[in-house]
Each structure stands twice: as structure tokens, then as C-alpha cells.
Amino acid sequence: MTAEGEDNQVQFDATDQAYMRHQIDQGGWIAPVGAVASTIARAADKAALAHSQSAGGSMRIDLDKVDELARFFDDEAQKMLDRADEVRDLSLVDPAGGDPVSTQAAPIYSHVASGGGSGYLENYLQLADLFAQTAATLKENTKQTRLDDQNSADSFGGGRLA
Known part of the structure; x- marks a missing residue:
């Protein structure tokens, strides 16, 4: 499962997918929207960190x-x-x-x-x-x-x- 954009694809790992399913299962008509938005943000953050680390970056x-x-x-x-x-x-x-x-x-x-x-x-x-x-x-x-x-x-x- 991915969040797709024109130039960018953010991969959803198993944790992201499980989190999104859990949020959706919690119910409510807005739950799917919030779950997707939250999961995309988390996945993007993890992808940015992984990219930074693989490029020899560091975290303070x-x-x-x-x-x-x-x-x-x-x-x-x-x-x-x-x-x-x-x-x-x-x-x-x-x-x-x-x-x-x-x-x-x-x-x-x-x-x-x-x-x-x-x-x-x-x-x-x-x-x-x-x-x-x-x-x-x-x-x-x-x-x-x-x-x-x-x-x-x-x-x-x-x-x-x-």
C-alpha cells in the first residue's frame, strides 16, 4: 500500500497499514480520512529519516x-x-x-x-x-x-x- 503523488511515493509498512486499519475500525464517518492522513504523515516522516540516515545524515x-x-x-x-x-x-x-x-x-x-x-x-x-x-x-x-x-x-x- 502506498500514498502516491506526482513525484513522490511513500511506502506504508505493516505497522502503518495496521494502524490505519485500526483507526478505520474504530468507526465514525471521518475515521478513514483521519487514519489515512495520519498514516501518510507517519510514513513520510519515516521515509525522510531513512533517507537522511542512508545519506550519512544524523539526528540530534x-x-x-x-x-x-x-x-x-x-x-x-x-x-x-x-x-x-x-x-x-x-x-x-x-x-x-x-x-x-x-x-x-x-x-x-x-x-x-x-x-x-x-x-x-x-x-x-x-x-x-x-x-x-x-x-x-x-x-x-x-x-x-x-x-x-x-x-x-x-x-x-x-x-x-x-
């Missing part, structure tokens, strides 16, 4: 907000790990019937869900691990930055200016 975070951001990554990683059993169940699909299409589709679906490096489950768990690593890196860098700031402040406080 206000030191006062780093703990909150690290907590977000920790929480999301934990939610993903908590949901891993549900994701694992995607690979345990029984054929819908005894016909050749159903019996051949079930193993393929199972492979897509959990098989190899391209399987949903493996990628899902890798993403959870990446979130956890990101949180740990943010915390460690913040700790070092605060220590450096304190050391700098202490060294300025030790000298008297006339």
Missing part, C-alpha cells in the same frame, strides 16, 4: 528528551517480544481444506511467516533486538554526555575569573 536529540526516547524504544522492544508467540503462531497454519491449493498454500504461508532470513518472525525479532540495542545505546551515550557536561562544569567552577 535534546538531552532532556533522550530518556523518554530510550524508554519508547525499550517499551516497543518489550511489546514486540511479548507478541512474539502470536507472531510465531502465524507459521502454524493448517490448510483451509483438503484441496490441492489449500494443502500447498499452508506450507508456503508457514515459510513466509517463519522461514529463513526473509521470514516475518525472524525479521520481527531482529527489529525487537534493534530497538533494545538502540535504547541501550541512547542510555549509554546520554550517561557519557551528562558525565562530560558535569566534568566541564566542574573544571570551569575550579578557576576564578577576575
